[in-house]
Amino acid sequence: MKIKCPVCGKETEWENNLWKPFCSKICKILDLWNWFNEAYSIKVEEVEEIINLKEELNDKTNSMWRSRKNGQ
Numbered sequence: 691m692k693i694k695c696p697v698c699g700k701e702t703e704w705e706n707n708l709w710k711p712f713c714s715k716i717c718k719i720l721d722l723w724n725w726f727n728e729a730y731s732i733k734v735e736e737v738e739e740i741i742n743l744k745e746e747l748n749d750k751t752n753s754m755w756r757s758r759k760n761g762q
């Protein structure tokens with residue numbers, strides 16, 4: 691079965707879709723974001739940037755934690 695993503699309008703499969711009713715993780719996050727902001731002004735690229743930033747931060751936190759455990 692095919693559904694239309696409510697965020698970007700792209701056709702996506704319903705079955706085996708982790709992010710249903712959305713087409714992807716990005717659209718799911720975007721929808722949440724929109725829900726908080728009550729505005730549909732943020733772009734997908736911006737959300738991707740935020741996700742990358744978060745992952746970068748996580749990496750830094752993890753390596754900080756590791757060096758602390760090593761007593762450095």
Ligand SMILES: [Zn+2]
Nearest residue numbers: 695698713717
């Ligand atoms: Zn979508």
